[in-house]
Amino acid sequence: MSSDIDLKKHIRSIPDFPKPGILFYDISTLLAHPKAWHATIERLADRLRPHKPDVLAGIESRGFLLAAPLALALGTGFVMLRKQGKLPGTTVRHTYALEYGTDTIEIQQDAIGKGTRVALVDDLLATGGTMAAAVTLLESVGGVVPAAACIIELTFLEGRKKLKVPVETLLEYDS
Numbered sequence: 001m002s003s004d005i006d007l008k009k010h011i012r013s014i015p016d017f018p019k020p021g022i023l024f025y026d027i028s029t030l031l032a033h034p035k036a037w038h039a040t041i042e043r044l045a046d047r048l049r050p051h052k053p054d055v056l057a058g059i060e061s062r063g064f065l066l067a068a069p070l071a072l073a074l075g076t077g078f079v080m081l082r083k084q085g086k087l088p089g090t091t092v093r094h095t096y097a098l099e100y101g102t103d104t105i106e107i108q109q110d111a112i113g114k115g116t117r118v119a120l121v122d123d124l125l126a127t128g129g130t131m132a133a134a135v136t137l138l139e140s141v142g143g144v145v146p147a148a149a150c151i152i153e154l155t156f157l158e159g160r161k162k163l164k165v166p167v168e169t170l171l172e173y174d175s
C-alpha cells in the first residue's frame with residue numbers, strides 16, 4: 001500500500017552540487033520508483049484537494065514533473081511558469097534570488113482568468129524565493145493562490161516565512 005512507503009528512502013542527497021557547500025536533494029531516484037512516485041502524487045493530491053484549486057501552476061523544470069500528473073489526479077488544468085524567454089506571446093516576469101544564484105520566471109499574461117484559484121506546485125522549498133516570485137506573478141495576472149505544495153522543505157532556510165500562502169510539504173530536512 002502507498003501509505004507504507006517511506007519517501008525519504010527514495011531521495012538522494014549529493015554534497016557540493018551545483019556549488020561547494022550546497023547539499024542537493026535529488027528526486028531522480030524517487031521518479032525512477034513507480035510505487036514511490038505514485039505515492040508522492042497521491043499524498044500531494046490529498047493535501048491540495050481541500051484548497052479547491054481550479055488550476056495548478058508548475059514551476060519549470062522540476063515543478064512540471066509534479067504539477068502535470070497532480071493536475072490529472074485532481075481534475076484541474078495546468079499552467080506553466082517558465083524560465084525567461086521560453087513562452088510565446090505577451091508575458092509577465094519576475095527575477096528572484098536562489099539558494100545558489102538568481103533566476104527569472106515568466107507567465108503568459110492571459111494564462112489565468114481573473115479570480116481563478118491557482119495552487120502552486122514545485123518539487124522543493126529552499127529559500128522561498130522561487131515560490132514567492134511565483135505567487136507575485138500569479139496574482140499579477142489575476143489569480144488567487146489558495147496554497148502551494150512541494151515534496152521537500154529545507155526548514156533551516158525558513159523559506160516558508162517569505163510566503164503569504166499556506167505551503168503543503170511532504171518531507172522536511174533540517175540541514
Ligand SMILES: O=P(O)(O)OC[C@H]1O[C@H](OP(=O)(O)OP(=O)(O)O)[C@H](O)[C@@H]1O
Binds near residue numbers: 062124127129
Ligand atoms: O526556494 P528557492 O531557494 O527559490 O529554491 C527552490 C527552487 O530551486 C530549484 O529549482 P532550480 O532553479 O534549481 O531549477 P530546476 O527545477 O530547473 O532544476 C527547485 O526546483 C525550486 O524551484
Ligand SMILES: Nc1ncnc2[nH]cnc12
Binds near residue numbers: 024124126
Ligand atoms: N539544496 C537543494 N537541493 C535540491 N534542489 C534545490 N533547489 C534549491 N536548493 C536545493
